Ligand SMILES: NC(=O)C1=CN([C@@H]2O[C@H](COP(=O)(O)OP(=O)(O)OC[C@H]3O[C@@H](n4cnc5c(N)ncnc54)[C@H](OP(=O)(O)O)[C@@H]3O)[C@@H](O)[C@H]2O)C=CC1
């Protein structure tokens with residue numbers, strides 16, 4: 007079942023008297039159509055045993071808060087957001103529940119609304135990558151014993167259960183914090199951060215500060231962040247980052263959960279991150295939040 011915001015469900019219902027909710031999945035020109043059920047928080051009729059939250063980081067806490075009363079006692083919740091901060095907020099809200107987080111290098115995008123059937127969601131699986139899933143609480147059951155293990159039967163996904171999801175989230179965030187904000191400042195493709203010496207210097211300064219912070223916080227990181235970021239920039243040189251896309255569509259970005267999260271962590275231990283600070287100030291001046 008796809009749980010929507012009340013307003014979204016109302017909008018869709020207002021456009022069609024006969025709703026036929028469907029998910030169309032497009033993958034390498036192959037199309038598959040699935041009948042799905044949809045509901046808002048007022049129309050969930052049985053306790054939820056497995057919940058996958060795929061909102062942007064800003065919306066996650068509210069989305070979960072809205073449906074807490076519908077969660078089964080032994081529900082397993084999987085959070086799939088970029089950045090950090092939202093996972094801990096939900097974990098605190100759902101104390102005693104089985105909360106997991108994931109991070110992925112898969113890429114997908116939702117097509118514009120279907121005019122004939124506003125209750126059809128077309129999702130393009132644009133890039134195949136890897137997904138890591140791990141528990142946020144130490145005491146959770148092993149992955150293989152949770153309903154999340156069924157996700158491994160989806161052949162188009164490569165899923166790795168892991169015990170160190172916090173480190174995985176940090177690593178992804180560390181890379182995103184050196185790329186995403188700058189692509190919004192310069193409104194450029196990822197590769198231009200590498201080919202323009204001044205921008206590459208800024209990437210390096212951000213990486214250096216993040217590495218120092220992670221070392222101070224004893225976050226295990228056995229990679230060279232500059233090198234890893236260079237590798238991601240080379241591999242995604244022609245891509246526009248998710249933050250660039252948010253800005254181009256006039257949406258709020260996830261940067262408060264990326265660079266903003268790093269600045270919060272640094273503040274708590276009295277450390278300064280001048281390059282991250284300057285980047286966030288620059289973005290604010292450009293009206294990017
Ligand atoms: N897309 C990708 O390729 C990747 C995405 N990610 C991460 O995954 C997360 C989701 O990204 P993405 O799918 O692209 O984002 P989208 O904005 O495309 O989708 C998020 C959806 O969440 C819905 N939503 C927001 N609030 C609620 C709520 N309270 N109840 C129910 N639904 C709600 C929105 O609904 P509405 O239509 O009402 O606005 C929207 O459809 C982000 O953190 C992103 O960084 C990570 C890697 C790759």
Ligand SMILES: CC(C)(CO)C(=O)C(=O)O
Pocket residue numbers: 088182185186196238242245246247248249
């Ligand atoms: C790695 C990168 C920067 C690829 O575009 C990404 O994850 C994003 O755009 O959010």
